[in-house]
Amino acid sequence: MATTAKELNVEDKLRALYDLQLIDTRIDEIRNVRGELPLEVEDLEDEVIGLSTRLDKLKNELEVVEDSIRNKKSAIEEHKESIKRYAKQQESVRNNREFNALSKEVEFQELEIQLAEKQIREMKASIEHKKEVISQSKEKLDTKHSHLKHKKAELEDIMNETAKEEGFLAEKSAQYRENLEERLLGAYDRIRTSVRNGLAVVSIERGASAGSFFTIPPQTQVEIASRKKIITDEHSGRILIDNVLAQEEREKMDQLFAEFK
Structure with missing residues (x-):
């Protein structure tokens, strides 16, 4: 399990983290439907x-x-x-x-x-x-x-x-977690619990991290787009990814979620 995580390059880690985020967000949405x-x-x-x-x-x-x-x-x-x-x-x-x-x-x-x-x-x-x-x-x-x-x-x-979909997504979430090293998972879980909407991994939208009004410096945006290292938002602590990667992963995960629509 640890060996698999080490074999992932930075881009693969970012994709896996964002996929995990999309799955966990969908689980959150299902639970929010139940609400109070x-x-x-x-x-x-x-x-x-x-x-x-x-x-x-x-x-x-x-x-x-x-x-x-x-x-x-x-x-x-x-x-x-x-x-x-x-x-x-x-x-x-x-x-x-x-x-x-x-x-x-x-x-x-x-x-x-x-x-x-x-x-x-x-x-x-x-x-x-x-x-x-x-x-x-x-x-x-x-x-x-x-x-x-x-x-x-x-x-x-x-x-x-929702029970069947939630169960399926919980299994998928566990599978994606297995492919990530403990340090990254620890950071992901810590950020998720510290922010109101549970978003630990967000994309750059119009020069700012999604859901934020703080502009990301151009040089930092270039570094994020290069996918060579994991970069966090200095204001919110969220892990940042470029919009292209985010769009690619959203399309992939939409196909997964479509099975239950």
Whole structure:
């Protein structure tokens, strides 16, 4: 592998580097088509889980309140039974003291009933509110489910369309990398990760490196066109190639990419 790399002359290295750049750029384009979709799908999945958890919690809270209302109603019936019992006992009391004591018990039971009825009204209002929140949460969850389903289908379609091409290009990228020495590959990878568009190898366009406004001196342009040594742009650090070589390699790689169009 190392021997093959040493046998390449400078021009061959430049061609191999630019071919690698074109392949990696095409892979970047494919991945850019997916864009933020994978992250969108992941975020939507998290939202659906969060909404489902909240909905379950609300339903549990609703059940607890409904149980409390049933318990309060049961307690009211018990208080009413106590009132009947005390009223019955008042019919057979022997003195006013016993009558008054039973009257206080009746009054206490009536107050307990009033308190329980007040609490039931409050809990019923709470139930109505919770039901409204549950309804809104269900609606929101259904919308998110639908959106997630759409985004997953969209992502799956893109993946199905591009998976074969991306796999093929990844293999080609690995093959081209094998023909280049580690020093050059290290520089190429370092430049690719340091620039926004991932372009480590660029051609001279109208006297400047592609995508740059800085003019390349005429003498440097001559050296680049001679293909005798690898020259980098002093401003961006990118590896520079002449336009003719770039055009030749683009035509060659276009034939490769055409297989998947």
